[in-house]
Amino acid sequence: MSFSQVVEVAVGLVLVYYILGQIVSIITKVILETFETRGKVLEKYLVQIAGEKQVGDFVKMPQIESQAPVRYKGLMGFLAPALQVEAQKVERIPVANLVDAFFDFAGLMGKEFTALELLALIENMPDSEAKTRLAALVKKGITDLNQLRSRVGMWFTGLMEQAGATFRAYARRVVILLSIFITLLLGVDSIDLAVQLWDNADMRMVAAARADQYLAENGAGSEIAPLLKDLETLNLKFGWWAVPGTFPAQEASGQVWAAWVLKKLLGLVLTATAVSQGSSFWYDILKRLRGDDAPQPAETA
Numbered sequence: 001m002s003f004s005q006v007v008e009v010a011v012g013l014v015l016v017y018y019i020l021g022q023i024v025s026i027i028t029k030v031i032l033e034t035f036e037t038r039g040k041v042l043e044k045y046l047v048q049i050a051g052e053k054q055v056g057d058f059v060k061m062p063q064i065e066s067q068a069p070v071r072y073k074g075l076m077g078f079l080a081p082a083l084q085v086e087a088q089k090v091e092r093i094p095v096a097n098l099v100d101a102f103f104d105f106a107g108l109m110g111k112e113f114t115a116l117e118l119l120a121l122i123e124n125m126p127d128s129e130a131k132t133r134l135a136a137l138v139k140k141g142i143t144d145l146n147q148l149r150s151r152v153g154m155w156f157t158g159l160m161e162q163a164g165a166t167f168r169a170y171a172r173r174v175v176i177l178l179s180i181f182i183t184l185l186l187g188v189d190s191i192d193l194a195v196q197l198w199d200n201a202d203m204r205m206v207a208a209a210r211a212d213q214y215l216a217e218n219g220a221g222s223e224i225a226p227l228l229k230d231l232e233t234l235n236l237k238f239g240w241w242a243v244p245g246t247f248p249a250q251e252a253s254g255q256v257w258a259a260w261v262l263k264k265l266l267g268l269v270l271t272a273t274a275v276s277q278g279s280s281f282w283y284d285i286l287k288r289l290r291g292d293d294a295p296q297p298a299e300t301a
Contacts, residue, residue, distance in 0.1 A: 008208060011211050012207035015286065024278075026224055049102055051127050064097060133155060189238065
C-alpha cells in the first residue's frame with residue numbers, strides 16, 4: 001500500500017461525488033424554479049408585513065414587483081419561434097425597497113405626521129404584525145418618519161434573513177431526497193467503487209486526468225448529459241446491472257450473503273451521504289487533493 005495510491009483512490013471517489021452532486025444541483029434548481037419555491041417562502045414572510053388578505057396587493061407595489069425574476073414561459077418557452085418569457089414570483093427584495101414599499105402602502109409618505117395622525121393611519125392598515133409593531137413604536141413616542149423607517153428596516157432585515165434560511169432548509173431537503181434517489185437509481189456503491197479504483201491503475205489515471213480537466217475549466221458545465229458521459233469515461237462498473245457480478249459464490253453461507261447485503265447497503269448510504277454534501281464541497285476537496293499538480297484555470301481578458 002502506498003500513500004499516493006490512497007490519494008488516487010480518493011480523487012476518483014471525490015470526482016464521482018462531484019459529478020453526481022452537479023447532477024443533483026441541476027435537478028434541484030429546476031424543481032425549485034418550476035415550483036417557485038423561493039417566491040412562495042418569501043410571500044409567507046410578507047404576510048407578517050402586509051397581512052394575509054393584502055399581501056397580494058403588497059407584492060404588486062412597484063418597489064417590489066420590479067424585483068421579480070424573468071424566466072422562460074413553461075419548460076419549452078425557449079424553443080418557441082418568438083421567445084416566451086414571463087415574470088415569476090419575487091424571490092428577493094432589498095430591505096430599502098421593502099421599507100419604501102411598506103411606508104408607501106401604508107400611506108406614510110410625503111409629509112411629517114403627528115402621533116395622533118400616525119396612529120389614525122396605522123389603525124386603517126390591515127391586521128398584521130407590522131401594524132402592531134408600528135403602532136407600538138409610535139406609542140413609545142417615535143414619530144419621526146426617518147426613525148420609524150430605521151426601526152422597521154432592522155425588523156425587515158431579520159425577516160429577510162429568516163426567509164432565506166427557510167428557503168435553504170427547503171432546498172436542503174430536496175438535495176438530500178434527490179441524492180438518495182440518484183444513488184438508488186444508478187446503484188452507485190462507494191465501497192465497490194473504491195475497490196475498483198484500488199485494483200485498477202488505469203482507472204485512477206483517467207480519474208486524475210478528468211479531475212485536472214474539471215479544475216482547469218473551473219468546474220463542469222450546467223448540462224446533465226456531459227456529466228453522465230464523464231461518469232462513463234471513468235470506466236467504473238456501477239449500476240444495478242453490474243451487481244450480479246459481485247455476488248458471493250452460490251455455495252456461500254447465509255452469513256456471507258448477509259455480509260454482502262450489509263456492505264452493499266453501507267456503500268449506497270455512503271454515496272447518498274457524500275453526494276448530499278453538494279458539488280461545491282467536493283470541488284474544494286478535489287482542489288486540495290490535486291494540490292499544486294492541478295492546472296490553474298486560464299485567465300480571461
